[in-house]
């Protein structure tokens with residue numbers, strides 16, 4: 001008997017499809033994650049319809065988006081959002097949902113915490129009212145962001161009606177150059193294939209270079225899937241993923257773990273599986289990347305120059321570039337290296353895990369932050385913060401002049417009190433460089449943690465390869 005070869009995506013989506021109707025599938029959900037910014041309207045809807053949460057054991061809640069990060073912070077430190085945070089905390093605790101609130105040793109950014117807890121495992125489906133839920137596709141799961149109405153439905157029925165996305169494979173073969181990381185791969189993909197490249201698709205990252213990425217780098221790569229237009233990004237799970245998961249609070253233990261691993265090993269695309277779309281990139285061609293404009297696709301090699309307007313693909317892109325150049329106050333054709341910065345931010349669910357902090361600390365060690373720069377490290381979780389402190393990374397950062405914060409989203413989206421400042425330019429390890437993203441009038445340059453470290457010491461955008 002021959003079976004039709006299936007993609008990794010089909011191997012997860014298929015068994016989770018309870019039924020199909022009018023071109024949509026009823027996808028059953030293994031996990032629903034909640035955070036303080038988007039969940040309250042969903043609870044309101046549940047109340048109006050008198051619906052309970054179907055299965056609290058499948059949920060997990062985190063306070064991360066709207067809070068302060070200064071040491072000693074509490075829910076009250078940012079009065080603007082304190083009532084929201086308080087209501088959110090009451091809603092989830094009243095319903096018996098596990099909450100990682102401020103002061104909890106495992107608190108952190110929802111996507112970082114979900115992985116650390118082993119709350120998302122290979123082959124699962126997971127949702128959260130947050131577009132960067134795709135991050136944990138790195139563990140070989142289908143994880144994606146949803147809106148508030150969908151959160152209510154997901155909590156009540158543990159399922160959602162969805163159109164089945166198309167299958168896209170992005171293959172990156174070859175070897176990455178030194179100081180080129182998962183972040184650079186992601187920015188290179190988005191700049192090459194545009195922010196629309198993955199629209200309507202679930203993107204599977206494959207190829208020898210992807211297989212060699214660490215699990216945390218794969219998380220960074222999958223995190224940026226939504227900036228590539230794709231709500232879902234995933235990588236086939238392998239031994240690196242299995243050992244990442246072993247022993248985590250919600251991961252199966254002992255013989256149950258071994259049984260799970262045996263099943264997870266089947267979660268790879270079959271040879272000759274058909275994709276609707278395929279892109280490929282040569283790993284060796286990727287340099288440390290930096291964005292110059294107001295879209296993640298405005299990424300160039302750090303030793304490159306801002307494009308000339310006549311290089312735009314079409315009039316719409318040209319118009320967007322003109323507006324972006326005026327917003328970021330830079331000139332076409334100018335080299336990006338040497339652009340002075342005011343703020344350096346190492347944080348966010350994109351790039352604030354332990355390996356990110358280690359990579360940045362290697363560049364920072366023994367150096368000094370330029371006197372014109374405010375530099376901050378905001379660990380992705382309280383557990384990352386503790387581990388970093390145990391290794392002495394906080395000391396390396398502090399001695400160089402970095403601020404060392406409590407964990408939360410912070411400057412990534414400036415939904416709490418941390419902001420970059422009007423007209424100020426920030427080298428940032430986050431994922432979005434939109435206008436006003438890091439507070440009103442902020443200018444953002446996306447790059448990897450070592451590149452932000454280099455910019456902090458240098459006082460301006462710098463090629464980490466020449467500093468290290």
Ligand SMILES: CC(C)[C@H](C(=O)O)[C@@H](O)C(=O)O
Pocket residue numbers: 037038065129130131132145413
């Ligand atoms: C607040 C939330 C809805 C938002 C998202 O969906 O991504 C935020 O996390 C972001 O990164 O912009």
Ligand code: SF4
Pocket residue numbers: 065109110130132348349350408409412413430431
């Ligand atoms: S760190 Fe940034 S991208 Fe991630 S969830 Fe928070 S606001 Fe969104």
